[in-house]
Amino acid sequence: MIDYLYDGTFEGVLTCVYHHYYTEEAAGISVKGEYQPSLLHDCMYVETDGAKASRVYEAIEKKINSYALKTVYRAYLSNDPHKEMKILRYLVLGFRNPYAAGHNRSDPAVFDMETLVKKVGFEKERMLEFVRFEAIKGDRADEGDDNDGGAGEMLYAEVEPDNDVLELIGDHFSDRFKNNPFIIRDLGRNKALIAYEGHWYISEGLPENLNPVRTEDEISYQRLWQTYFDHIAIKERVNPRCQRNFMPARYWKHLTEMNRK
């Protein structure tokens, strides 16, 4: 048995799964840099290998099913410290008994995965609700002869989700904003969702020439929203517990209405 270390990518996890079968059974799988050396096992850094990863990828799809593939990927996006081993256990079960992987919730390997997937899905939904955009000046202000508001303006949001859900919200927002460019930046992971003309991609950090500066009336709209928010509540029925239930405090930092500067 051996502890595998990898680079944190999805392909990396799949490569480790490959080595579990063809090199040596895994005792643990961790991202390099987060690894706590153990006395029981040796460790080995696994170089991410596209060919090995895609063999595992295809095996999951063919031998189990595409639902399992989706499950594994969503679980990979979670922030659970043991997600890699949970994925491995789930796949080991699935390769042996594809039916069980899909249906047997009483098996801990399946249950663990479903829990992770549910958490990730839940936070994705929250992001659809809670992302707050600001209008910033675009970097090409010289194209400013569009009609209202379009001139060199761009939407920009900062988020800090627990799980890595950025790419899961790309379709929703690019559908919502169609051709308008927008950026959603995950501060904790230093990555960004960048959308332009209906297409989107994930980038490391921010584009170099981007320096988010709010447009002149951005603060006005934020204040208007806060005002509306304060006035729509019925004072006789204040219920902070209910409010907190739906809007957990850890998201308040990036909610315009909850975080007053």
Place this chain on the structure above:
Amino acid sequence: MEEVLMQKLQILADSAKYDVSCSSSGADRNNKGRMGNAHAAGICHSWGADGRCISLLKVLFTNKCEYNCEYCVNRRSNDFPRASFEPDELARLTIEFYKRNYIEGLFLSSAVEVSPDYTAERILKCLKLLRYKYGFAGYIHAKIIPGVSPEIIHQTGLVADRLSVNIEMPTSKSLAAFAPQKKPKQIFAPMKQITNTLIETRALKGPGTMFKGEKLNSMDKLVWPAKGNPGALVDPGSTARKGSFAAAGQTTQMIVGAGDETDFSILTTSENLYRTFKMKRVYYSAYIPIVDSPILPDRNTAPPLAREHRIYQADWLLRFYGFNVGELLGGKNQNLDPDVDPKVMWALRNLDNFPIEINRATYEELMRIPGIGHISAKRIIRQRIFRAVKFEDLQKMGVVVKRARYFVLCCGRYNGNKRFEPETIRNSMLQMENGLQLSLFDNKWMRLEEGERLEKLATSGVI
């Protein structure tokens, strides 16, 4: 501009938040455990300090009202801060909020400034700017003011996803008493027009089911406009909305507890609205006294929320369970029973239909048993193909056993009370719920305090 707009927004949001006024909607009320999503546009973006979901920008276009409806804060004789939006101002505000992901759309109603047509035209202008100049494809619910001309209603329907005309009061008598400037004809004419246009454009969908001869599950068929026509900022002019008229249908709403109507007359009106106008929903709103008036309950009266809740339950029975009002109420039974839900009330009055053998009942019969809903009814039917349903199975099928047990037989066995008579069953149910065989409510639907109840118990000789 900011300060002026800020003030307007304060005033017009304040005016819109109470249920009793032109603003009232019901559309974004907290979902009391009913099926489906109560939020008009699906996504809640925030929750106010009162714990209510904020999904739409809900404001009045103006609160400078010419009318003097007795129950309303905005009525003419009330001394109150007043404001009106400019069409472009509100359109711009909506799109800016939408872009920032604060809201899913706009819920716009209004007081009557100058005249119904004057106000409606300004609203229409605002909505058109929003759709065509700013390319807004999110959700719009517009209230129609009674007395607006048909052409404006039609135009408004072409830019809005949902239209509603408030019926306000359950009877024309109380409409005359409380909202003298609003005439029944001015309310029913637009309702009829909207229904007819929906039929013509074949856009009439969704619940009200029992009244269309449709089958139950039609709540699943609810089509939110946001789905087929995803909220998006589209280039002006290219919006794919051509020809779609209020695709999310028509709703209305009435106030409960302002006048002295019985539940029977309220629900009869609803039933007629469902039949006649194929309404998607009728919303009920417990009267919150926010104004002083000699003909209304005084300011300290608590809103009859319990009554509102029972009425919603009865409405549910009408729309999805195949009941009609005449079965539930009538004769000396003019009001719902505050202590038990309407289905239990009905079952107790018709005890000769019970107990029903679970393993032989038809789907329709199952649906009439208290504690069984459409999901559990379907499960029972599916399961008994393989083997008989036993009493122990009921819970697993989602049946509310503490209610259903009194009304069913499982394989010929009865698991309820020894004595099969209405009072005994009612008392055991009350005892389950509140530990005492005594009503929790007084005759005005107000919840009794612990002390009052004990006193009542003492005088009735129980203790």
